[in-house]
Amino acid sequence: MAKIIAVANQKGGVGKTTTSINLAASLAVLEKKVLLVDADPQGNATSGFGFDVNNIKVGLYESLVDEVNPENIILNANFKDNEYLKDKGIDPDIMDLDLLPSNINLVGAEIELLEKADREKVMKYALDKLRDKYDFIIIDCSPSLGLITVNSLTASDSVIIPVQCEYFALEGIGKLLNTIRLIQQGLNTSLRIEGFLCTMYQSNLKIANQVVEEVRRNFEDMVFETMIARNVKITESQSWGLPNILYDAQSVGAINYLNLAREILQRNNMTQIDSEDKIIE
Numbered sequence: 001m002a003k004i005i006a007v008a009n010q011k012g013g014v015g016k017t018t019t020s021i022n023l024a025a026s027l028a029v030l031e032k033k034v035l036l037v038d039a040d041p042q043g044n045a046t047s048g049f050g051f052d053v054n055n056i057k058v059g060l061y062e063s064l065v066d067e068v069n070p071e072n073i074i075l076n077a078n079f080k081d082n083e084y085l086k087d088k089g090i091d092p093d094i095m096d097l098d099l100l101p102s103n104i105n106l107v108g109a110e111i112e113l114l115e116k117a118d119r120e121k122v123m124k125y126a127l128d129k130l131r132d133k134y135d136f137i138i139i140d141c142s143p144s145l146g147l148i149t150v151n152s153l154t155a156s157d158s159v160i161i162p163v164q165c166e167y168f169a170l171e172g173i174g175k176l177l178n179t180i181r182l183i184q185q186g187l188n189t190s191l192r193i194e195g196f197l198c199t200m201y202q203s204n205l206k207i208a209n210q211v212v213e214e215v216r217r218n219f220e221d222m223v224f225e226t227m228i229a230r231n232v233k234i235t236e237s238q239s240w241g242l243p244n245i246l247y248d249a250q251s252v253g254a255i256n257y258l259n260l261a262r263e264i265l266q267r268n269n270m271t272q273i274d275s276e277d278k279i280i281e
Helices: 016-029 044-048 060-065 083-088 104-115 119-128 147-155 173-186 206-222 232-239 252-267
Strands: 003-007 034-039 097-100 136-141 158-164 192-199
Touching (some): 016 136, 016 158, 016 252, 034 060, 060 119, 104 119, 104 147, 158 173, 158 206
Parallel strands (some): 034 136
């Protein structure tokens, strides 16, 4: 049965979608069957997997509002038609990775769900139909604390909170934690924080190291050991509609996200990896 993990932070530009895409791909490389759910109306996770958002006619919106069976919406992210991989002679058939896509229609769901019974649990009901088919379901949340994000957290077992290693990094975290607390009290008593993830880290910047120290001081063991370094290869891979590990498996970003995936597997007792072998040098 799948573990459902939401990637959430109402602050934009902290690496939610980048983390969702690359964590999903890294778990798939580690031989887990993974579904990525694009719960952001911008559809960046959808385009990040190489799909044209303008061509997505049926997506998460239809599943939530019109109750279309999500199994009929899922796209297989096989990357076989990706021009970059063809030019490099790379066979992408190394992962079992699916996508529940989104498009701009999802904006209207915030209003239309208001009239539904159990409106905060609509996504939970949809994803419960898919739990037996995957090891992990990763939800890329929108940069807000609206009804879709509440649905995402209500449907999830845990939440990863990306924290950008820059000024104002902790801005808004209190509001997110309060939302999580309210959901734990009323809608999803089993929701847990999977971890805080430091993103866009630059070791040579004093502010970046100060932010990491502050995050670790505030949240202690809830902070992942793995940090995601700022890396141009991550941006380049997104422009090709690829996860970083397929674009350049030796890049810092790819290694960081693979380490994150391995750390999550360890935290959930889903691997036999010894502690000293957990980090890839």
